[in-house]
Amino acid sequence: MFSDHTVFATHHVKNVDTQRYYSPDGRLDLVLIDNGYRINSKWEVKNNKLCHKIGNQKIKCREVHDNNGIINVITPWGDIGMTFRDFKKGNHISSVN
Numbered sequence: 751m752f753s754d755h756t757v758f759a760t761h762h763v764k765n766v767d768t769q770r771y772y773s774p775d776g777r778l779d780l781v782l783i784d785n786g787y788r789i790n791s792k793w794e795v796k797n798n799k800l801c802h803k804i805g806n807q808k809i810k811c812r813e814v815h816d817n818n819g820i821i822n823v824i825t826p827w828g829d830i831g832m833t834f835r836d837f838k839k840g841n842h843i844s845s846v847n
Contacts, residue, residue, distance in 0.1 A: 751821070752793070752800065756842040757834045763825065771841045778802065779843050 752772040759768045767783040778791040792803040800823060801811040812831065813824040821834040 751816075751837075752795075754839060754841075756838045756840065757821075758836040760833045761831070762829075762833065763831050769843060771843045773841070778804075779841070780804065781843055 753774045754772065756769060756771045759770055760766075761768065769781045769783060771779040772793055773779070776792050776794055778793040780789045780791050781787070782789075789805050791805060792809075794801045796811055798813075799811040800814050801809050803809040812826075815822045815824060819835070819837070822830045823832040823834070825831040
């Protein structure tokens with residue numbers, strides 16, 4: 751679902767919008783929409799959870815729920831932490847800014 755796709759994401763906890771490209775090799779290109787800041791990161795699926803390692807942070811794995819094409823990432827306390835939408839095949843990160 752994520753591999754080789756660019757997706758728009760809203761992080762509800764941090765109140766930040768990002769655009770992310772999930773490369774098939776596990777690289778995650780992440781761009782903050784408000785200022786264009788880029789963060790090179792990593793991703794994987796482990797035990798049916800989506801895992802991110804953003805910058806120098808430790809790896810975090812979360813459950814994901816598909817709600818008719820809108821993907822919700824669930825926090826450890828059961829709330830929706832992030833929402834992913836507008837999946838596009840390929841890398842479209844350069845279209846930010």
